[in-house]
Amino acid sequence: MTTIPKIPTFILTRLSTPVQANLFTVQIAALVVTIIVIAAFVLRFDDRPYPGLEIVGKEGKTTMGAKWHFLKAAPSIIYETAKKTLHPYQVIALGGPLIILPADSMEDLRKDERMTFKAFLEKMFFTHYPGFNGFRSVSDSDIMINSIKQGLTQSLVASIVNLDVETAKALQELFPATDEWRETCFDEMGVEIIARLSSRTFLPEPLCYNKQWLEIAAKYTLDFHMGAFSLRMVPPALRPIAYWFIPYTWKLRAQVRLARKLINPYIDARRAEQQKAMKEGRPPQKVSDALQWIDNAAKGENCDVVAALLGYTLAAVHTTSVTLVNCFYELLSHPEYINELREEVITVFKEEGAWTKPSLTKLRLMDSFMKESQRTSPVTLIPINRVAVENFTLPDGTKVPKGATLGLPVTKMKDGTVFENPEEFDGYRFYKMRQQPGNEQKWQFVSTSNEHVSFGHGKHACPGRFFASNEIKIILAHLLTKYEWKLKDGKRPKVVSIGTEFMTNPDSKILYRSRVSEI
Numbered sequence: 001m002t003t004i005p006k007i008p009t010f011i012l013t014r015l016s017t018p019v020q021a022n023l024f025t026v027q028i029a030a031l032v033v034t035i036i037v038i039a040a041f042v043l044r045f046d047d048r049p050y051p052g053l054e055i056v057g058k059e060g061k062t063t064m065g066a067k068w069h070f071l072k073a074a075p076s077i078i079y080e081t082a083k084k085t086l087h088p089y090q091v092i093a094l095g096g097p098l099i100i101l102p103a104d105s106m107e108d109l110r111k112d113e114r115m116t117f118k119a120f121l122e123k124m125f126f127t128h129y130p131g132f133n134g135f136r137s138v139s140d141s142d143i144m145i146n147s148i149k150q151g152l153t154q155s156l157v158a159s160i161v162n163l164d165v166e167t168a169k170a171l172q173e174l175f176p177a178t179d180e181w182r183e184t185c186f187d188e189m190g191v192e193i194i195a196r197l198s199s200r201t202f203l204p205e206p207l208c209y210n211k212q213w214l215e216i217a218a219k220y221t222l223d224f225h226m227g228a229f230s231l232r233m234v235p236p237a238l239r240p241i242a243y244w245f246i247p248y249t250w251k252l253r254a255q256v257r258l259a260r261k262l263i264n265p266y267i268d269a270r271r272a273e274q275q276k277a278m279k280e281g282r283p284p285q286k287v288s289d290a291l292q293w294i295d296n297a298a299k300g301e302n303c304d305v306v307a308a309l310l311g312y313t314l315a316a317v318h319t320t321s322v323t324l325v326n327c328f329y330e331l332l333s334h335p336e337y338i339n340e341l342r343e344e345v346i347t348v349f350k351e352e353g354a355w356t357k358p359s360l361t362k363l364r365l366m367d368s369f370m371k372e373s374q375r376t377s378p379v380t381l382i383p384i385n386r387v388a389v390e391n392f393t394l395p396d397g398t399k400v401p402k403g404a405t406l407g408l409p410v411t412k413m414k415d416g417t418v419f420e421n422p423e424e425f426d427g428y429r430f431y432k433m434r435q436q437p438g439n440e441q442k443w444q445f446v447s448t449s450n451e452h453v454s455f456g457h458g459k460h461a462c463p464g465r466f467f468a469s470n471e472i473k474i475i476l477a478h479l480l481t482k483y484e485w486k487l488k489d490g491k492r493p494k495v496v497s498i499g500t501e502f503m504t505n506p507d508s509k510i511l512y513r514s515r516v517s518e519i
Protein backbone atom coordinates (compact mmCIF):
# COMPACT_ATOMS: atom_id res chain seq x y z
CA MET A 1 0.00 0.00 0.00
CA THR A 2 1.24 3.48 -0.81
CA THR A 3 1.71 5.74 2.21
CA ILE A 4 0.47 9.29 1.87
CA PRO A 5 3.10 11.84 2.82
CA LYS A 6 2.12 14.72 5.09
CA ILE A 7 2.32 18.24 3.67
CA PRO A 8 5.50 19.60 5.26
CA THR A 9 5.19 22.30 7.90
CA PHE A 10 7.20 24.81 5.89
CA ILE A 11 4.60 24.67 3.11
CA LEU A 12 1.67 24.93 5.52
CA THR A 13 3.39 27.90 7.18
CA ARG A 14 3.82 29.54 3.82
CA LEU A 15 0.14 28.90 3.00
CA SER A 16 -1.07 30.36 6.25
CA THR A 17 1.25 33.38 6.73
CA PRO A 18 1.44 35.04 3.37
CA VAL A 19 2.32 38.67 3.90
CA GLN A 20 2.75 41.10 6.71
CA ALA A 21 0.00 43.64 6.91
CA ASN A 22 -1.55 45.66 9.68
CA LEU A 23 -3.82 43.78 12.05
CA PHE A 24 -7.05 45.51 11.03
CA THR A 25 -6.56 44.81 7.33
CA VAL A 26 -5.74 41.19 8.11
CA GLN A 27 -8.90 40.87 10.25
CA ILE A 28 -11.07 42.27 7.46
CA ALA A 29 -9.40 39.98 4.92
CA ALA A 30 -9.81 37.00 7.25
CA LEU A 31 -13.53 37.79 7.67
CA VAL A 32 -14.09 38.08 3.94
CA VAL A 33 -12.05 34.94 3.24
CA THR A 34 -14.14 33.05 5.87
CA ILE A 35 -17.39 34.22 4.23
CA ILE A 36 -16.02 33.18 0.86
CA VAL A 37 -14.94 29.76 2.12
CA ILE A 38 -18.41 29.16 3.61
CA ALA A 39 -19.99 30.34 0.36
CA ALA A 40 -17.61 28.02 -1.47
CA PHE A 41 -19.26 25.06 0.21
CA VAL A 42 -22.70 26.38 -0.64
CA LEU A 43 -21.97 27.44 -4.20
CA ARG A 44 -20.83 24.97 -6.83
CA PHE A 45 -17.33 24.74 -8.19
CA ASP A 46 -17.32 24.06 -11.87
CA ASP A 47 -15.44 20.86 -11.21
CA ARG A 48 -17.74 18.01 -12.09
CA PRO A 49 -15.65 15.15 -13.47
CA TYR A 50 -15.61 14.75 -17.26
CA PRO A 51 -18.18 12.12 -18.31
CA GLY A 52 -17.07 8.74 -19.60
CA LEU A 53 -13.56 8.84 -18.12
CA GLU A 54 -12.27 6.77 -15.19
CA ILE A 55 -11.60 8.85 -12.05
CA VAL A 56 -8.56 7.84 -10.00
CA GLY A 57 -7.93 8.94 -6.40
CA LYS A 58 -11.54 9.84 -5.55
CA GLU A 59 -12.80 6.44 -4.33
CA GLY A 60 -15.58 7.26 -1.83
CA LYS A 61 -14.35 10.79 -1.19
CA THR A 62 -16.15 14.08 -1.62
CA THR A 63 -14.76 16.37 -4.32
CA MET A 64 -12.97 18.41 -1.62
CA GLY A 65 -11.62 15.21 -0.09
CA ALA A 66 -10.33 14.07 -3.48
CA LYS A 67 -8.65 17.43 -4.07
CA TRP A 68 -6.93 17.31 -0.69
CA HIS A 69 -5.85 13.73 -1.36
CA PHE A 70 -4.37 14.71 -4.73
CA LEU A 71 -2.58 17.65 -3.12
CA LYS A 72 -0.86 15.25 -0.72
CA ALA A 73 -0.42 12.16 -2.87
CA ALA A 74 -0.20 13.20 -6.54
CA PRO A 75 3.13 11.42 -7.28
CA SER A 76 1.98 8.05 -5.88
CA ILE A 77 -1.41 8.34 -7.65
CA ILE A 78 0.22 9.11 -11.00
CA TYR A 79 3.16 6.67 -10.83
CA GLU A 80 0.96 3.82 -9.53
CA THR A 81 -1.71 4.39 -12.20
CA ALA A 82 0.96 4.51 -14.94
CA LYS A 83 1.81 0.89 -14.03
CA LYS A 84 -1.83 -0.19 -14.46
CA THR A 85 -3.19 1.63 -17.51
CA LEU A 86 -2.08 2.97 -20.86
CA HIS A 87 -5.33 4.91 -21.27
CA PRO A 88 -6.27 8.46 -20.32
CA TYR A 89 -7.94 8.86 -16.93
CA GLN A 90 -8.83 11.79 -14.70
CA VAL A 91 -7.87 12.92 -11.22
CA ILE A 92 -9.48 15.63 -9.10
CA ALA A 93 -6.75 18.23 -8.79
CA LEU A 94 -7.04 21.48 -6.88
CA GLY A 95 -8.07 23.32 -10.05
CA GLY A 96 -10.77 20.72 -10.81
CA PRO A 97 -10.72 17.55 -12.92
CA LEU A 98 -7.51 16.95 -14.81
CA ILE A 99 -7.17 14.45 -17.65
CA ILE A 100 -3.90 12.57 -17.41
CA LEU A 101 -2.74 11.62 -20.88
CA PRO A 102 -0.80 8.40 -21.41
CA ALA A 103 2.96 9.06 -21.40
CA ASP A 104 3.06 7.36 -24.83
CA SER A 105 0.92 10.07 -26.41
CA MET A 106 3.71 12.68 -26.54
CA GLU A 107 4.19 12.14 -30.27
CA ASP A 108 0.55 13.15 -30.96
CA LEU A 109 0.45 15.85 -28.31
CA ARG A 110 3.49 17.75 -29.55
CA LYS A 111 1.67 18.71 -32.74
CA ASP A 112 -1.85 19.02 -31.36
CA GLU A 113 -3.20 22.59 -31.41
CA ARG A 114 -6.72 21.61 -30.24
CA MET A 115 -5.38 21.98 -26.71
CA THR A 116 -2.97 24.80 -25.84
CA PHE A 117 -0.59 25.96 -23.13
CA LYS A 118 -1.90 29.51 -23.57
CA ALA A 119 -5.45 28.43 -22.66
CA PHE A 120 -4.02 26.54 -19.68
CA LEU A 121 -2.28 29.68 -18.38
CA GLU A 122 -5.45 31.69 -18.81
CA LYS A 123 -7.57 29.14 -16.94
CA MET A 124 -5.18 28.22 -14.13
CA PHE A 125 -3.21 31.43 -13.65
CA PHE A 126 -5.96 34.01 -14.00
CA THR A 127 -3.94 36.03 -16.48
CA HIS A 128 -6.64 38.66 -16.84
CA TYR A 129 -6.51 39.72 -13.19
CA PRO A 130 -4.09 42.54 -12.26
CA GLY A 131 -0.87 41.23 -10.73
CA PHE A 132 -1.02 38.03 -12.78
CA ASN A 133 0.20 40.05 -15.79
CA GLY A 134 3.43 38.04 -16.06
CA PHE A 135 1.80 35.06 -17.76
CA ARG A 136 -0.60 37.29 -19.72
CA SER A 137 2.41 38.13 -21.86
CA VAL A 138 2.61 34.44 -22.79
CA SER A 139 -1.11 33.67 -22.98
CA ASP A 140 -2.21 36.65 -25.09
CA SER A 141 0.37 36.74 -27.86
CA ASP A 142 3.54 35.16 -29.21
CA ILE A 143 5.66 38.25 -28.61
CA MET A 144 7.32 37.08 -25.40
CA ILE A 145 8.00 33.56 -26.74
CA ASN A 146 9.33 34.95 -30.03
CA SER A 147 11.56 37.40 -28.18
CA ILE A 148 13.21 34.43 -26.43
CA LYS A 149 13.49 32.35 -29.59
CA GLN A 150 15.02 35.21 -31.55
CA GLY A 151 16.66 37.58 -29.05
CA LEU A 152 17.83 35.42 -26.14
CA THR A 153 18.86 32.50 -28.31
CA GLN A 154 20.91 34.73 -30.61
CA SER A 155 22.60 36.35 -27.62
CA LEU A 156 23.54 33.07 -25.96
CA VAL A 157 27.18 33.13 -27.00
CA ALA A 158 27.67 36.74 -25.91
CA SER A 159 25.85 36.19 -22.62
CA ILE A 160 28.31 33.51 -21.44
CA VAL A 161 30.94 36.08 -20.40
CA ASN A 162 28.42 37.94 -18.24
CA LEU A 163 27.21 34.69 -16.68
CA ASP A 164 30.79 33.81 -15.76
CA VAL A 165 31.60 37.22 -14.25
CA GLU A 166 28.27 37.47 -12.43
CA THR A 167 28.59 33.96 -10.97
CA ALA A 168 32.03 34.80 -9.56
CA LYS A 169 30.64 37.97 -7.97
CA ALA A 170 27.53 36.28 -6.58
CA LEU A 171 29.44 33.36 -5.04
CA GLN A 172 31.96 35.66 -3.37
CA GLU A 173 29.07 37.36 -1.58
CA LEU A 174 26.84 34.38 -0.91
CA PHE A 175 29.55 31.91 0.11
CA PRO A 176 32.28 34.06 1.73
CA ALA A 177 35.74 32.50 1.86
CA THR A 178 36.27 30.22 4.85
CA ASP A 179 38.78 27.54 5.88
CA GLU A 180 36.31 26.04 8.34
CA TRP A 181 33.21 24.06 7.28
CA ARG A 182 30.30 26.51 7.29
CA GLU A 183 26.54 25.91 7.01
CA THR A 184 24.55 27.41 4.17
CA CYS A 185 21.02 27.20 2.87
CA PHE A 186 21.53 26.25 -0.77
CA ASP A 187 17.83 26.47 -1.66
CA GLU A 188 17.81 30.16 -0.88
CA MET A 189 21.22 30.74 -2.47
CA GLY A 190 20.17 28.88 -5.63
CA VAL A 191 17.23 31.23 -6.20
CA GLU A 192 19.43 34.25 -5.47
CA ILE A 193 22.15 33.17 -7.92
CA ILE A 194 19.66 32.40 -10.71
CA ALA A 195 17.77 35.67 -10.10
CA ARG A 196 21.05 37.60 -10.41
CA LEU A 197 22.25 35.76 -13.51
CA SER A 198 18.89 36.03 -15.25
CA SER A 199 18.61 39.72 -14.43
CA ARG A 200 22.16 40.38 -15.66
CA THR A 201 21.18 38.81 -19.00
CA PHE A 202 17.68 40.21 -19.40
CA LEU A 203 18.09 43.77 -18.13
CA PRO A 204 20.38 46.73 -18.84
CA GLU A 205 22.93 47.98 -16.31
CA PRO A 206 22.52 49.27 -13.60
CA LEU A 207 18.89 48.09 -13.40
CA CYS A 208 20.01 44.45 -13.38
CA TYR A 209 21.76 45.05 -10.02
CA ASN A 210 18.87 46.97 -8.46
CA LYS A 211 18.06 45.31 -5.10
CA GLN A 212 14.31 45.94 -5.41
CA TRP A 213 14.20 44.35 -8.86
CA LEU A 214 16.27 41.38 -7.67
CA GLU A 215 13.79 40.86 -4.85
CA ILE A 216 10.96 40.79 -7.39
CA ALA A 217 12.96 38.40 -9.60
CA ALA A 218 13.46 36.03 -6.67
CA LYS A 219 9.97 36.24 -5.13
CA TYR A 220 7.39 37.06 -7.84
CA THR A 221 7.12 33.44 -9.02
CA LEU A 222 6.37 31.93 -5.62
CA ASP A 223 3.88 34.67 -4.74
CA PHE A 224 2.31 34.23 -8.18
CA HIS A 225 1.81 30.52 -7.61
CA MET A 226 0.49 31.06 -4.09
CA GLY A 227 -1.93 33.73 -5.38
CA ALA A 228 -3.20 31.42 -8.12
CA PHE A 229 -3.39 28.53 -5.66
CA SER A 230 -5.52 30.64 -3.26
CA LEU A 231 -7.83 31.84 -6.03
CA ARG A 232 -8.37 28.29 -7.31
CA MET A 233 -9.78 27.38 -3.88
CA VAL A 234 -12.63 29.85 -4.47
CA PRO A 235 -15.64 28.96 -6.67
CA PRO A 236 -15.41 30.69 -10.06
CA ALA A 237 -18.46 32.91 -9.45
CA LEU A 238 -16.86 34.38 -6.32
CA ARG A 239 -13.37 34.87 -7.71
CA PRO A 240 -13.84 38.46 -8.92
CA ILE A 241 -14.71 39.45 -5.32
CA ALA A 242 -12.37 37.09 -3.49
CA TYR A 243 -9.47 38.28 -5.64
CA TRP A 244 -9.43 41.64 -3.82
CA PHE A 245 -9.17 40.02 -0.38
CA ILE A 246 -6.39 37.51 -0.96
CA PRO A 247 -3.20 38.94 0.54
CA TYR A 248 -1.02 37.32 -2.14
CA THR A 249 -2.84 39.27 -4.84
CA TRP A 250 -2.08 42.53 -2.98
CA LYS A 251 1.54 41.53 -3.02
CA LEU A 252 1.47 40.68 -6.73
CA ARG A 253 -0.09 44.02 -7.64
CA ALA A 254 2.53 45.81 -5.54
CA GLN A 255 5.31 43.88 -7.30
CA VAL A 256 3.93 44.77 -10.74
CA ARG A 257 3.62 48.45 -9.74
CA LEU A 258 7.19 48.48 -8.47
CA ALA A 259 8.46 46.67 -11.58
CA ARG A 260 6.82 49.34 -13.76
CA LYS A 261 8.36 52.12 -11.67
CA LEU A 262 11.81 50.58 -11.99
CA ILE A 263 11.71 49.51 -15.65
CA ASN A 264 9.61 52.17 -17.40
CA PRO A 265 12.28 54.91 -17.22
CA TYR A 266 14.66 52.60 -19.13
CA ILE A 267 12.01 51.85 -21.76
CA ASP A 268 11.26 55.57 -22.16
CA ALA A 269 14.96 56.45 -22.43
CA ARG A 270 15.47 53.68 -25.00
CA ARG A 271 12.56 54.90 -27.11
CA ALA A 272 13.70 58.54 -26.85
CA GLU A 273 17.18 57.55 -28.06
CA GLN A 274 15.67 55.61 -30.97
CA GLN A 275 13.62 58.63 -32.04
CA LYS A 276 16.61 60.93 -31.67
CA ALA A 277 18.75 58.59 -33.79
CA MET A 278 16.03 58.48 -36.44
CA LYS A 279 15.88 62.29 -36.54
CA GLU A 280 19.67 62.51 -36.79
CA GLY A 281 19.72 59.90 -39.53
CA ARG A 282 22.02 57.50 -37.66
CA PRO A 283 21.44 53.95 -36.45
CA PRO A 284 20.31 53.79 -32.78
CA GLN A 285 22.79 52.56 -30.15
CA LYS A 286 23.08 48.78 -30.31
CA VAL A 287 21.77 47.03 -27.22
CA SER A 288 21.01 43.42 -26.47
CA ASP A 289 18.69 42.74 -23.57
CA ALA A 290 15.14 41.55 -23.09
CA LEU A 291 13.73 45.10 -23.34
CA GLN A 292 15.09 45.19 -26.87
CA TRP A 293 14.25 41.57 -27.79
CA ILE A 294 10.65 42.15 -26.71
CA ASP A 295 10.45 45.45 -28.60
CA ASN A 296 11.87 43.79 -31.74
CA ALA A 297 9.51 40.82 -31.49
CA ALA A 298 6.52 43.17 -31.07
CA LYS A 299 7.25 44.64 -34.53
CA GLY A 300 5.39 47.84 -33.68
CA GLU A 301 2.43 45.98 -32.15
CA ASN A 302 1.26 47.24 -28.75
CA CYS A 303 3.03 45.24 -26.04
CA ASP A 304 3.31 45.49 -22.26
CA VAL A 305 7.09 45.15 -22.00
CA VAL A 306 7.13 45.10 -18.19
CA ALA A 307 4.59 42.25 -18.11
CA ALA A 308 6.67 40.36 -20.65
CA LEU A 309 9.75 40.82 -18.46
CA LEU A 310 7.84 39.47 -15.50
CA GLY A 311 6.94 36.59 -17.82
CA TYR A 312 10.68 35.98 -18.36
CA THR A 313 11.12 35.89 -14.59
CA LEU A 314 8.20 33.50 -14.09
CA ALA A 315 9.46 31.14 -16.78
CA ALA A 316 13.14 31.31 -15.89
CA VAL A 317 13.90 31.75 -12.20
CA HIS A 318 11.96 29.05 -10.33
CA THR A 319 12.43 26.32 -12.97
CA THR A 320 16.17 26.89 -13.29
CA SER A 321 16.85 27.30 -9.57
CA VAL A 322 14.96 24.12 -8.64
CA THR A 323 16.86 22.26 -11.38
CA LEU A 324 20.19 23.64 -10.12
CA VAL A 325 19.44 22.91 -6.46
CA ASN A 326 18.29 19.35 -7.17
CA CYS A 327 21.31 18.72 -9.36
CA PHE A 328 23.63 19.99 -6.63
CA TYR A 329 21.96 17.92 -3.90
CA GLU A 330 22.21 14.88 -6.18
CA LEU A 331 25.93 15.57 -6.56
CA LEU A 332 26.45 15.80 -2.80
CA SER A 333 24.47 12.58 -2.35
CA HIS A 334 26.80 10.86 -4.83
CA PRO A 335 30.14 12.40 -3.78
CA GLU A 336 32.04 9.94 -5.98
CA TYR A 337 31.16 12.24 -8.89
CA ILE A 338 32.56 15.40 -7.30
CA ASN A 339 36.19 14.77 -8.24
CA GLU A 340 35.30 13.46 -11.70
CA LEU A 341 33.21 16.51 -12.52
CA ARG A 342 35.84 18.83 -11.04
CA GLU A 343 38.52 17.15 -13.17
CA GLU A 344 36.38 17.57 -16.27
CA VAL A 345 35.86 21.27 -15.54
CA ILE A 346 39.59 21.88 -14.98
CA THR A 347 40.68 19.90 -18.07
CA VAL A 348 38.18 21.57 -20.40
CA PHE A 349 38.90 25.05 -19.05
CA LYS A 350 42.66 24.58 -19.40
CA GLU A 351 42.24 23.33 -23.00
CA GLU A 352 39.90 26.15 -24.03
CA GLY A 353 41.09 29.03 -21.82
CA ALA A 354 37.60 30.42 -21.14
CA TRP A 355 33.95 29.47 -20.88
CA THR A 356 32.54 29.64 -24.38
CA LYS A 357 29.89 27.74 -26.31
CA PRO A 358 32.40 25.05 -27.44
CA SER A 359 33.95 24.65 -23.98
CA LEU A 360 30.55 24.31 -22.29
CA THR A 361 29.61 21.71 -24.92
CA LYS A 362 32.73 19.74 -24.00
CA LEU A 363 31.48 19.27 -20.40
CA ARG A 364 29.94 15.95 -21.40
CA LEU A 365 29.87 14.26 -18.00
CA MET A 366 28.35 17.36 -16.42
CA ASP A 367 25.73 17.48 -19.19
CA SER A 368 24.86 13.83 -18.54
CA PHE A 369 24.76 14.36 -14.77
CA MET A 370 22.39 17.32 -15.15
CA LYS A 371 20.07 15.35 -17.44
CA GLU A 372 20.04 12.37 -15.08
CA SER A 373 19.26 14.65 -12.17
CA GLN A 374 16.37 16.14 -14.16
CA ARG A 375 15.16 12.60 -14.91
CA THR A 376 15.21 11.49 -11.28
CA SER A 377 14.19 14.82 -9.68
CA PRO A 378 12.06 16.80 -12.14
CA VAL A 379 10.71 20.23 -11.27
CA THR A 380 7.14 19.06 -11.78
CA LEU A 381 5.19 15.86 -12.16
CA ILE A 382 3.34 17.28 -15.17
CA PRO A 383 5.61 19.38 -17.39
CA ILE A 384 3.15 19.55 -20.27
CA ASN A 385 -0.13 21.24 -19.47
CA ARG A 386 -2.93 22.05 -21.88
CA VAL A 387 -6.54 23.23 -21.97
CA ALA A 388 -8.84 22.11 -24.81
CA VAL A 389 -9.82 25.02 -27.06
CA GLU A 390 -12.47 22.91 -28.86
CA ASN A 391 -14.38 19.66 -28.35
CA PHE A 392 -12.41 16.72 -29.73
CA THR A 393 -11.84 12.99 -29.43
CA LEU A 394 -8.56 11.34 -28.37
CA PRO A 395 -7.25 8.39 -30.44
CA ASP A 396 -8.67 5.86 -27.92
CA GLY A 397 -12.17 7.38 -28.31
CA THR A 398 -12.11 9.55 -25.14
CA LYS A 399 -14.23 12.65 -25.67
CA VAL A 400 -12.56 15.84 -24.46
CA PRO A 401 -14.89 18.80 -23.90
CA LYS A 402 -13.79 22.35 -24.72
CA GLY A 403 -12.25 23.92 -21.60
CA ALA A 404 -11.00 20.59 -20.17
CA THR A 405 -7.57 20.56 -18.52
CA LEU A 406 -5.08 17.92 -19.69
CA GLY A 407 -1.55 17.04 -18.66
CA LEU A 408 1.18 14.67 -19.70
CA PRO A 409 3.22 13.34 -16.76
CA VAL A 410 6.93 12.53 -16.43
CA THR A 411 6.32 8.80 -15.84
CA LYS A 412 8.17 7.77 -19.02
CA MET A 413 11.38 9.08 -17.43
CA LYS A 414 11.17 6.30 -14.83
CA ASP A 415 10.00 3.61 -17.24
CA GLY A 416 12.21 0.51 -17.18
CA THR A 417 11.49 -0.24 -20.84
CA VAL A 418 13.12 3.09 -21.76
CA PHE A 419 15.80 3.59 -19.09
CA GLU A 420 17.64 0.61 -17.61
CA ASN A 421 17.37 0.46 -13.79
CA PRO A 422 15.26 3.60 -13.78
CA GLU A 423 15.27 3.96 -9.98
CA GLU A 424 19.07 4.07 -9.91
CA PHE A 425 20.93 7.37 -10.25
CA ASP A 426 23.60 6.95 -12.93
CA GLY A 427 25.47 10.18 -13.67
CA TYR A 428 27.06 8.50 -16.70
CA ARG A 429 23.71 7.28 -18.12
CA PHE A 430 23.36 9.88 -20.87
CA TYR A 431 27.14 10.13 -21.39
CA LYS A 432 27.08 6.43 -22.33
CA MET A 433 23.87 6.74 -24.36
CA ARG A 434 25.42 9.56 -26.40
CA GLN A 435 28.33 7.29 -27.32
CA GLN A 436 26.00 4.94 -29.18
CA PRO A 437 26.11 5.62 -32.93
CA GLY A 438 23.49 8.16 -34.00
CA ASN A 439 22.71 9.22 -30.42
CA GLU A 440 25.28 12.00 -29.93
CA GLN A 441 22.65 14.76 -30.21
CA LYS A 442 19.60 12.93 -28.84
CA TRP A 443 20.59 12.72 -25.18
CA GLN A 444 22.11 16.13 -24.52
CA PHE A 445 20.69 18.12 -21.60
CA VAL A 446 18.92 20.46 -24.01
CA SER A 447 17.62 17.72 -26.32
CA THR A 448 13.95 16.95 -25.96
CA SER A 449 12.31 13.64 -26.84
CA ASN A 450 9.17 11.59 -26.27
CA GLU A 451 11.00 9.86 -23.42
CA HIS A 452 12.66 12.75 -21.57
CA VAL A 453 10.06 15.48 -21.30
CA SER A 454 11.45 17.85 -18.65
CA PHE A 455 11.52 20.67 -21.17
CA GLY A 456 8.44 19.50 -23.08
CA HIS A 457 8.91 18.36 -26.67
CA GLY A 458 7.92 19.60 -30.10
CA LYS A 459 6.69 22.98 -31.22
CA HIS A 460 6.19 24.31 -27.68
CA ALA A 461 9.29 22.83 -26.07
CA CYS A 462 10.95 25.26 -23.68
CA PRO A 463 12.76 27.97 -25.69
CA GLY A 464 14.82 29.00 -22.61
CA ARG A 465 16.52 25.63 -22.11
CA PHE A 466 19.74 26.56 -23.93
CA PHE A 467 20.20 29.54 -21.65
CA ALA A 468 19.32 27.49 -18.54
CA SER A 469 21.87 24.87 -19.55
CA ASN A 470 24.68 27.46 -19.87
CA GLU A 471 23.74 29.04 -16.56
CA ILE A 472 23.74 25.76 -14.62
CA LYS A 473 27.02 24.56 -16.15
CA ILE A 474 28.83 27.79 -15.34
CA ILE A 475 27.51 27.88 -11.79
CA LEU A 476 28.48 24.22 -11.20
CA ALA A 477 31.97 24.88 -12.61
CA HIS A 478 32.49 27.71 -10.10
CA LEU A 479 30.96 25.78 -7.19
CA LEU A 480 33.15 22.74 -7.88
CA THR A 481 36.47 24.53 -8.32
CA LYS A 482 36.18 27.18 -5.61
CA TYR A 483 34.66 25.15 -2.78
CA GLU A 484 34.43 21.76 -1.13
CA TRP A 485 30.92 20.65 -0.21
CA LYS A 486 29.18 18.04 1.90
CA LEU A 487 25.72 17.18 3.16
CA LYS A 488 24.87 17.99 6.76
CA ASP A 489 24.74 14.70 8.72
CA GLY A 490 25.10 12.90 5.39
CA LYS A 491 21.41 13.45 4.58
CA ARG A 492 20.14 14.68 1.20
CA PRO A 493 17.58 17.46 1.72
CA LYS A 494 14.20 15.89 1.00
CA VAL A 495 12.17 16.65 -2.10
CA VAL A 496 8.54 17.10 -1.17
CA SER A 497 5.50 17.32 -3.36
CA ILE A 498 2.52 19.61 -3.18
CA GLY A 499 0.04 18.54 -5.83
CA THR A 500 2.02 18.15 -9.03
CA GLU A 501 4.92 20.40 -7.98
CA PHE A 502 8.15 19.25 -6.37
CA MET A 503 10.23 21.39 -4.07
CA THR A 504 13.11 20.99 -1.69
CA ASN A 505 12.82 22.08 1.91
CA PRO A 506 14.10 25.67 2.09
CA ASP A 507 15.22 25.11 5.68
CA SER A 508 17.74 22.45 4.62
CA LYS A 509 21.38 23.20 5.23
CA ILE A 510 24.57 21.92 3.56
CA LEU A 511 28.23 22.60 4.41
CA TYR A 512 31.01 24.25 2.42
CA ARG A 513 34.58 25.47 2.80
CA SER A 514 36.87 27.28 0.37
CA ARG A 515 39.48 25.58 -1.80
CA VAL A 516 42.12 27.00 -4.11
CA SER A 517 40.79 26.91 -7.62
CA GLU A 518 43.02 25.52 -10.35
CA ILE A 519 41.44 27.73 -13.00
Ligand code: HEM
Pocket residue numbers: 117138144145148152312315316317319320323379383384385453454455456457459460461462463464465467468
Ligand atom coordinates in the same frame (compact mmCIF):
# COMPACT_ATOMS: atom_id res chain seq x y z
C1 HEM B 1 15.76 24.28 -16.15
C2 HEM B 1 14.93 25.28 -16.41
C3 HEM B 1 13.65 25.17 -17.16
C4 HEM B 1 12.75 24.13 -17.21
C5 HEM B 1 12.81 22.79 -16.49
C6 HEM B 1 11.69 24.54 -18.11
C7 HEM B 1 10.61 23.76 -18.45
C8 HEM B 1 9.63 24.12 -19.36
C9 HEM B 1 8.52 23.29 -19.74
C10 HEM B 1 8.25 21.88 -19.22
C11 HEM B 1 7.76 23.97 -20.62
C12 HEM B 1 6.43 23.55 -21.24
C13 HEM B 1 6.59 22.87 -22.58
C14 HEM B 1 5.24 22.49 -23.15
O1 HEM B 1 4.20 22.95 -22.69
O2 HEM B 1 5.22 21.73 -24.12
C15 HEM B 1 8.40 25.26 -20.80
C16 HEM B 1 7.90 26.24 -21.62
C17 HEM B 1 8.43 27.51 -21.69
N1 HEM B 1 9.61 27.95 -21.11
FE1 HEM B 1 10.84 26.86 -19.92
N2 HEM B 1 11.95 25.81 -18.56
C18 HEM B 1 13.14 26.23 -18.02
C19 HEM B 1 13.77 27.43 -18.23
C20 HEM B 1 13.27 28.47 -18.99
C21 HEM B 1 13.91 29.74 -19.19
C22 HEM B 1 15.29 30.11 -18.65
C23 HEM B 1 13.07 30.49 -19.97
C24 HEM B 1 13.23 31.90 -20.49
C25 HEM B 1 14.24 32.65 -20.42
C26 HEM B 1 11.90 29.68 -20.28
C27 HEM B 1 10.83 30.08 -21.05
C28 HEM B 1 9.77 29.27 -21.42
C29 HEM B 1 8.65 29.71 -22.27
C30 HEM B 1 8.44 31.09 -22.82
C31 HEM B 1 7.82 28.60 -22.45
C32 HEM B 1 6.52 28.52 -23.28
C33 HEM B 1 6.85 27.97 -24.66
C34 HEM B 1 5.65 27.80 -25.58
O3 HEM B 1 4.53 27.70 -25.07
O4 HEM B 1 5.84 27.74 -26.82
N3 HEM B 1 12.06 28.47 -19.67
N4 HEM B 1 9.52 25.32 -20.03
